[in-house]
Amino acid sequence: MKKLPIIALAAAFLSACSGGNKSTETEEVKPMFTGAKGEVKIMTLDPGHFHAALVQKNMYEQVDPTVYVYAPDGPDVQGHLALINSYNTRAENPTAWEEKVYTGADFLEKMLEEKPGNVMVTAGNNAKKTEYILKTIEAGINVLADKPMIISPEEFPTLERAFKVAEEKGVLLYDIMTERHEITTMLQRELAHIPEVFGTLQSGTEEEPAITKESVHHFFKYVSGSALKRPAWFFDTKQQGEGIVDVTTHLVDLIQWEAFPEVILSKSDVNVLSAKRWTTDLTPEMFEKVTKLTEYPDYLQKDVEDGVLKVYSNGEINYTLKGIHAKASVIWNFQAPEGAGDTHYSIMRGTKCNLIIKQGEEEGYKPQLYIEASPDVDIKEFAGYLYNAVQGLTSNYSGIELEKLTDTTWKLNIPAKFKVGHEAHFGQVTEKYLQYLIDGKLPEWEVPNMIVKYYTTTEGLKAAR
Structure with missing residues (x-):
């Protein structure tokens, strides 16, 4: 008789420890998150990049307004x-x-010990980020991480382990892929999967890939209306990562997302053919303008030649993905021309048309989607299919319309309501992640494709070096 309460207590203890992640034959699993007001409690870890703040540019009913910063x-x-x-x-x-802030030297250990939240957000020094992610996941805490989650091939096994532990712990590890929410990219993807318009994706060649994604960024820029002050470590590729494993993460992600939507990819689908890297040179005056520092820190001296800081921020990867030739390249300039900002170029080559995103001077430095019919199509028949396809898309994208430029070229005019801007995309990603928390899982293709994405970028770095 005396043992019964102990058995009951043990059963209750085991049930509590399961955290609702293990099912039994008699009890239905209850999700960790339900969508209730304030149930998501954010912990922000070592926020060294402004992307951490952009997650909080707006409020979310599901997120508690108290955020713990370590x-x-x-x-x-x-x-x-x-x-x-x-x-x-x-x-x-x-x-x-x-904001409840702790700034002790043991900030990581303190967060893992106190665990006042259930979702950790990290955006900052990439040399430390992989360790932050793994230790947080091992503690059973969900992670929403800015890209890149790794910056070197040596870290790749650690990232794979983090995903494995996340699955074992029943928590979600997700990186912030804002560019999936850029409207011209979304519509490029939509049109690429309408066979009457696009046909099928060409195989391409290394000289003329089936998909090209190019991105131009700038060290000096304005964020939320103010000139951005960058930390000096941002210019150290040992801490920030080279361009080929940083911004290129977005480009590789979009190639996968647009060419093979919801297809589970594997590392064996990737074959890096060639890659290259080169520097952006910053004078002391440029460096001071963007960091407010009058001298290069000691850890940057290794990259200084004749007083000029040389940053390996540029890179290009040529590879095949499931036999399709792709190219991802990133360029960092110091400052954009007047009226310009970060820009994006993309082309998807189909058997019936090319889908091209341009963002140059002619477009007023705003992304614009063009449709260019192939020379061998029946242009009258193609135009009919194209107009019907765009009309069909208006159910989800009301107000979009075609403008004919030549007999074989159109541009897709998109209402301003869809052009929310880069900063707003962080809120859109966060809202999607909050829904995944309610679902208790990511889409089945997300984790394997994140692994493939970082495999591609780090293998590209190996080839470039």
């Missing part, structure tokens, strides 16, 4: 808090975040 004391965390404060105090639609 970081080393210094300009990185102060800059993060200043951005959050600017959102809280803006005149239009102000947020109401309350």
